Amino acid sequence: MTGDRLARALELAMRPTAEQQLTGxxxxxxxxxxxxxxxxxxxxxxxxxxxxxTLALAHVCIDPYEPDRTVxxxxxDLFRALESGYAALNIPRFTGxxxxxxxxxxxxxxxxxxxxxxxxxxxxxxxxxxGQNAIDQxxxxxxxxxxxxxxxx
Numbered sequence: 667m668t669g670d671r672l673a674r675a676l677e678l679a680m681r682p683t684a685e686q687q688l689t690g691x692x693x694x695x696x697x698x699x700x701x702x703x704x705x706x707x708x709x710x711x712x713x714x715x716x717x718x719x720t721l722a723l724a725h726v727c728i729d730p731y732e733p734d735r736t737v738x739x740x741x742x743d744l745f746r747a748l749e750s751g752y753a754a755l756n757i758p759r760f761t762g763x764x765x766x767x768x769x770x771x772x773x774x775x776x777x778x779x780x781x782x783x784x785x786x787x788x789x790x791x792x793x794x795x796x797g798q799n800a801i802d803q804x805x806x807x808x809x810x811x812x813x814x815x816x817x818x819x
Contacts, residue, residue: 669705672787673697681775688774696771699764700784703745706764708788712795717756720744721788725781737781742772 676697682688688696710716724740744757749766751759 669701669787672783673701675783676700676776676780679777679780681777683773683775686770686773688770692770696768696774699768699771700741700776701787703748703764704784704788705791706760707744707748708791709795710760711788712792715758720755720757721785723755725785736775737778738776741776741781741784745771 673694674697677690677693680688680693680696704721707716707721711718711720721744724744725737727740728737729735745765746767747755747757748760751757
């Protein structure tokens with residue numbers, strides 16, 4: 667699913683709390699921020715700034731004693747951990763506004779099936795970034811070898 671299609675699915679699937687009124691613009695903004703956060707997490711995992719499987723962990727740590735707790739709740743907890751840092755899980759504090767507290771995001775509910783699509787999106791980005799890093803590393807090695815061959819007599 668492309669980023670645009672995923673953002674649109676997010677917009678349509680999110681459910682506001684009873685007190686929350688969401689306009690189309692609110693939904694689009696929330697979807698864009700969530701997608702940007704997931705993309706940033708995937709890129710940070712690929713570059714080693716975050717532990718591998720940080721996002722995937724949100725899908726397996728569901729509390730059986732709190733049946734109303736969903737994957738989305740774990741995503742929100744992860745977003746808060748990235749805002750402030752969480753040493754127990756080796757999650758550094760990310761500076762900037764992307765992970766800053768956002769009441770509108772914290773108050774919506776996003777179904778697990780959308781979170782599964784977000785996870786697949788993140789995994790695709792991570793695979794692409796890792797593949798690109800390998801390509802970049804191979805290019806660097808080829809240039810180094812070519813440079814050394816010039817010194818042969």
